Amino acid sequence: MFSITEFAEMSPExxxxxxxxGDLVRPTAGISTGYTQANLVVLxxxxxxxxxxxxxxxxxxxxxxxxxxxxxxxxxITAPGSDLRTDLPRYRVWxxxxxxxxxxxxxxxxxxxxxxxxxGCSFTFEGALLNRGIPVRHIEExxxxxxxxxxxxxxxAGSLEGPMVVSMRPVPSEMITRTVLTTARFPSVHGAPVxxxxxxxxxxxxxxxxxxxxxxxxxEGEIPVFWACGVTPQAALMRSxxxxxLTHSPGHMFITDRRDDDYAVF
Amino acid sequence: MFSITEFAEMSPExxxxxxxxGDLVRPTAGISTGYTQANLVVLxxxxxxxxxxxxxxxxxxxxxxxxxxxxxxxxxITAPGSDLRTDLPRYRVWxxxxxxxxxxxxxxxxxxxxxxxxxGCSFTFEGALLNRGIPVRHIEExxxxxxxxxxxxxxxAGSLEGPMVVSMRPVPSEMITRTVLTTARFPSVHGAPVxxxxxxxxxxxxxxxxxxxxxxxxxEGEIPVFWACGVTPQAALMRSxxxxxLTHSPGHMFITDRRDDDYAVF
Numbered sequence: 001m002f003s004i005t006e007f008a009e010m011s012p013e014x015x016x017x018x019x020x021x022g023d024l025v026r027p028t029a030g031i032s033t034g035y036t037q038a039n040l041v042v043l044x045x046x047x048x049x050x051x052x053x054x055x056x057x058x059x060x061x062x063x064x065x066x067x068x069x070x071x072x073x074x075x076x077i078t079a080p081g082s083d084l085r086t087d088l089p090r091y092r093v094w095x096x097x098x099x100x101x102x103x104x105x106x107x108x109x110x111x112x113x114x115x116x117x118x119x120g121c122s123f124t125f126e127g128a129l130l131n132r133g134i135p136v137r138h139i140e141e142x143x144x145x146x147x148x149x150x151x152x153x154x155x156x157a158g159s160l161e162g163p164m165v166v167s168m169r170p171v172p173s174e175m176i177t178r179t180v181l182t183t184a185r186f187p188s189v190h191g192a193p194v195x196x197x198x199x200x201x202x203x204x205x206x207x208x209x210x211x212x213x214x215x216x217x218x219x220e221g222e223i224p225v226f227w228a229c230g231v232t233p234q235a236a237l238m239r240s241x242x243x244x245x246l247t248h249s250p251g252h253m254f255i256t257d258r259r260d261d262d263y264a265v266f
Numbered sequence: 267m268f269s270i271t272e273f274a275e276m277s278p279e280x281x282x283x284x285x286x287x288g289d290l291v292r293p294t295a296g297i298s299t300g301y302t303q304a305n306l307v308v309l310x311x312x313x314x315x316x317x318x319x320x321x322x323x324x325x326x327x328x329x330x331x332x333x334x335x336x337x338x339x340x341x342x343i344t345a346p347g348s349d350l351r352t353d354l355p356r357y358r359v360w361x362x363x364x365x366x367x368x369x370x371x372x373x374x375x376x377x378x379x380x381x382x383x384x385x386g387c388s389f390t391f392e393g394a395l396l397n398r399g400i401p402v403r404h405i406e407e408x409x410x411x412x413x414x415x416x417x418x419x420x421x422x423a424g425s426l427e428g429p430m431v432v433s434m435r436p437v438p439s440e441m442i443t444r445t446v447l448t449t450a451r452f453p454s455v456h457g458a459p460v461x462x463x464x465x466x467x468x469x470x471x472x473x474x475x476x477x478x479x480x481x482x483x484x485x486e487g488e489i490p491v492f493w494a495c496g497v498t499p500q501a502a503l504m505r506s507x508x509x510x511x512l513t514h515s516p517g518h519m520f521i522t523d524r525r526d527d528d529y530a531v532f
Contacts, residue, residue, distance in 0.1 A: 049311075052318045053333050057343060059454075067319050069424070077323060077421055155343055158335070187453055187531045188325075265453045265531065 008033040012079065012255040016087035022104060025089050027251035029123065036189075036260050037253035038065050038078070038118035039230050040088060041237065042106075042246035045070045048115040050158030054236060055119075057155035061164050061232035063120035063189050065256070071112045078256035084116045090249035097241035106246050114246075120189035121230050121253060122167060124260045125182070132182045134175050137216040144251075145169070146210035147229050151203025152194070154236060162236035165212070166194060166202070167229040170222040179225060185264040195226040202226065274299040278345065278521040282353035288370060291355050293517035295389065302455075302526050303519035304331055304344070304384035305496050306354060307503065308372075308512035311336045314381040316424030320502060321385075323421035327430050327498035329386035329455050331522070337378045344522035350382045356515035363507035372512050380512075386455035387496050387519060388433055390526045391448070398448045400441050403482040410517075411435070412476035413495050417469025418460070420502060428502035431478070432460060432468070433495040436488040445491060451530045461492040468492065 001023075002010070012032045018024035028037055043051055048070070055062035066078040073084045085107040093101040093109060122145065126136050138145045145167045152164040171179045176196060184192040195202045207224065208215050212231055218224060234247060248254060267289075268276070278298045284290035294303055309317055314336070321328035332344040339350045351373040359367040359375060388411065392402050404411045411433045418430040437445045442462060450458040461468045473490065474481050478497055484490060500513060514520060 045315075049315050049318070052315070052322065056318065056322075056330055056333055064322055067322055067423075157333075181532070184532045191531065265457065266447070266450045 004030065007031045012257050013081070015255050016079070016082055019089050020083065020086040025104060028089065028253045028255060029251065032255050034127070034259055036065070036078070036256045036258045036263065037121055037123045038256055039121050039234070040084060040246070040248040040254050041117045041119065041234065042084070042110070042114050043117070043242060044111070044244060045113040045115055047242050050160050051117065051233070051237065054154070054157035054160040054233060055117075057157055058164070058232065060191055060194060060228035061154065061230065063230070064117060065120050065258075066118040068116040070115050073110055073116065075116065075118055075254070075256065078118060078258050079254070080257070084254065085110045088248050088252055088254050090252040092247045092249050094238070094242070094245040094247065096243060097238045102249055109246060118254060118256070119230050119233060120263070122190060122227065123253070124189040124263060125186050125227075127260050128182050128186065129179065132178055134171060134179055134182065137170050138214065141216055143214035143216055145213050146207075146215050147212035147231055148199070148204045149211045154232065159240045160236045162232070162239055164194070165229045165231040165235055166226040168207070168224050168226050170216065170218040171225045172221055173223050176223060176225070183227065185266055187265055189263050190227050190230070193225045194228050197223055199224055270296065273297045278523050279347070281521050282345070282348055285355050286349065286352040291370060294355065294519045294521060295517065298521050300393065300525055302331070302344070302522045302524045302529065303387055303389050304522055305387050305500070306350060306512070306514040306520050307383045307385065307500065308350070308376070308380050309383070309508060310377070310510060311379040311381055313508050316426050317383065317499070317503065320420070320423035320426040320499060323423055324430070324498065326457055326460060326494035327420065327496065329496070330383060331386050331524070332384040334382040336381050339376055339382065341382065341384055341520070341522065344384060344524050345520070346523070350520065351376045354514050354518055354520050356518040358513045358515050360504070360508070360511040360513065362509060363504045368515055375512060384520060384522070385496050385499060386529070388456060388493065389519070390455040390529060391452050391493075393526050394448050394452065395445065398444055400437060400445055400448065403436050404480065407482055409480035409482055411479050412473075412481050413478035413497055414465070414470045415477045420498065425506045426502045428498070428505055430460070431495045431497040431501055432492040434473070434490050434492050436482065436484040437491045439487055439489050442489060442491070449493065451532055453531055455529050456493050456496070459491045460494050463489055465490060
């Protein structure tokens with residue numbers, strides 16, 4: 001119904017409205033290029049405090065972009081007029097840490113005491129890498145980014161704890177400096193790498209078998225580069241088995257009105 | 267009892283222990299040079315959630331460095347083994363927004379449901395400015411930094427709202443670029459300036475009459491540079507008149523084990 005170019009040039013508001021009307025049911029990669037996409041986590045207020053503190057203590061894996069007022073579903077700061085209950089293409093409903101449904105809207109599940117959290121995703125810095133001529137292998141190979149559970153422990157907050165999950169992108173050694181500087185510009189969206197080189201040093205035993213996502217080719221002369229990953233907070237959360245939670249469905253992100261470069265510090 | 271050099275070279279732990287034993291009762295400027303000093307705000311848990319969200323929404327004026335577990339008084343992340351009830355030289359006790367006491371310890375006021383917040387202070391980036399050869403006028407003139415209430419509104423969170431307060435430092439025009447880049451390195455401790463030049467543009471009517479602190483000389487060829495100020499969250503908080511709150515006494519900061527450069531992103 002829309003061409004690749006039409007999707008890329010679509011305003012975030014139009015994309016959200018299409019979702020709201022049930023006319024956009026697909027992953028959001030490539031939609032509204034240059035606008036920041038975000039992960040969604042929705043929790044009852046009683047768990048929201050611990051989640052806020054967990055994000056404050058672990059800012060690299062948990063880049064919090066927006067928090068709704070309890071009971072309200074508008075992402076007032078990053079997307080005024082939006083409705084987090086309807087404006088994503090697909091959701092996941094969790095009960096006691098178990099996935100129970102993957103609906104297109106979650107209006108009927110949104111209770112008065114719920115708080116919505118939007119967390120930055122790696123699309124933001126991948127755009128910056130591509131703009132600087134740095135290859136992003138999993139995009140080239142049409143796969144999901146490989147993600148690994150590390151031996152780096154997050155700082156605990158209340159009931160929430162767990163290891164840091166990282167994403168990996170192989171980078172030609174002559175581009176490592178540029179890669180570090182490019183992603184350091186975005187400290188509020190994962191920022192600079194947490195580790196470069198030997199995967200064993202952060203507890204990764206087999207790069208060919210990621211814990212999440214797909215493996216990708218690491219070519220001769222390339223060095224694996226690891227960034228803190230937004231799966232970390234969701235993994236910590238699911239471990240605590242909250243009575244109820246809503247999230248986006250993987251790849252089906254919330255598209256904000258903020259531009260990726262709004263999150264650059266220099 | 268200690269020389270200027272002994273204070274400067276003192277470990278943060280020793281400085282905190284001196285406070286704990288009542289042997290250090292003075293402003294902390296110049297103590298444990300290079301280590302990050304922080305503002306303290308202590309609130310009952312029921313207000314802590316709004317304060318956390320306010321800080322998340324307004325990261326430039328509200329750089330949150332550490333949050334205690336409810337009821338615990340240890341700054342576990344930034345100063346393991348510390349006790350926020352005793353390790354600052356002087357405190358303020360607030361009831362319904364009114365200052366009622368300025369004791370040397372607050373152990374008897376610390377209730378089970380209280381949460382301690384440590385917020386970054388401008389000492390961190392002033393050290394970086396001085397290291398780069400950029401003059402800091404209020405230090406030269408032995409005054410407190412001038413602070414002004416602006417017409418920039420903070421993002422509201424629950425009951426907390428208010429204007430952004432800024433601090434001002436006059437900078438020779440040929441050093442403005444260096445000043446921006448130097449402070450941009452510290453996005454988690456106020457970061458780059460929020461405004462440079464014409465004070466009227468941000469609602470400041472008379473630079474000679476700051477709302478907090480002292481006025482300083484602006485010399486020929488200097489441009490006023492404005493940074494988001496840590497007084498902002500305290501002002502928003504006091505406006506909401508919480509039933510009870512504790513803070514540090516102005517200038518009597520908490521000295522963490524973190525080095526200023528730990529907060530640099532590059």
